[in-house]
Amino acid sequence: MFLTTFSQGWKIFGNLSVILFTLAFLAWQVFYFSAIRWASSRSGMSDAASTGCLTQVLGVLLQALGLGVLLLVLLPVLLGLQSQVSWNSVEAYAMLALRAAVLAAVAMSLLSFLPVLGRWLAGSPGLEILLGGGILFRLLSHPYLKAKFGENLPASLYPGFWESLVYLALAFLIGRLVMLATFRFHAGSGKNPNAFLLRITGPTLDCLVGIAVLYLYTQYTAVVLAKG
Numbered sequence: 717m718f719l720t721t722f723s724q725g726w727k728i729f730g731n732l733s734v735i736l737f738t739l740a741f742l743a744w745q746v747f748y749f750s751a752i753r754w755a756s757s758r759s760g761m762s763d764a765a766s767t768g769c770l771t772q773v774l775g776v777l778l779q780a781l782g783l784g785v786l787l788l789v790l791l792p793v794l795l796g797l798q799s800q801v802s803w804n805s806v807e808a809y810a811m812l813a814l815r816a817a818v819l820a821a822v823a824m825s826l827l828s829f830l831p832v833l834g835r836w837l838a839g840s841p842g843l844e845i846l847l848g849g850g851i852l853f854r855l856l857s858h859p860y861l862k863a864k865f866g867e868n869l870p871a872s873l874y875p876g877f878w879e880s881l882v883y884l885a886l887a888f889l890i891g892r893l894v895m896l897a898t899f900r901f902h903a904g905s906g907k908n909p910n911a912f913l914l915r916i917t918g919p920t921l922d923c924l925v926g927i928a929v930l931y932l933y934t935q936y937t938a939v940v941l942a943k944g
Contacts, residue, residue: 726932733793737801779848783820784814788810791860794938840891842923
């Protein structure tokens with residue numbers, strides 16, 4: 717089942733709705749990272765540190781809300797139940813998505829205090845998206861599927877613990893390679909790399925990696941549903 721997810725899961729990346737909404741989410745991420753870098757780099761002002769800290773705190777919640785909207789709108793498509801986005805099919809779950817986003821933001825904030833995992837999350841926006849998105853996906857998809865299919869749901873809808881670790885490792889390794897490639901590209905261009913642009917490009921591409929692996933994570937459930 718796990719390997720089937722990888723072999724069949726790539727098909728979701730050819731869906732136009734998935735592409736368009738993912739690009740919109742990435743645009744939101746660019747704005748988010750730009751705001752954080754701008755606030756944290758302000759100099760000569762007494763409230764610079766507090767402004768940057770406040771932006772970081774609010775950013776976790778805003779990022780979770782954006783991810784909640786993305787997963788809510790794409791939920792039927794990611795589950796393989798529809799080929800196109802339809803707001804009517806998910807409108808009733810809007811408040812659930814809001815509550816799930818807040819819970820995911822709180823969970824991510826708590827996880828950031830763990831010694832090892834916290835350091836990984838701090839250096840990898842893609843891991844944050846994968847972890848937060850995984851929490852959101854489970855909180856959103858189970859009520860949605862239960863309302864649609866009743867009690868006739870497979871016993872194991874989601875990846876297990878060890879399988880989830882594979883997704884995390886995949887996102888971390890690819891994200892590190894992308895960040896390194898971005899730095900080398902800027903450094904090898906023959907010009908002094910723009911520090912502000914470098915700090916935006918790398919994290920944004922890392923977010924794209926996190927979203928891609930998150931979509932593969934959701935395809936595990938889609939494959940289970942397809943097999944009945």
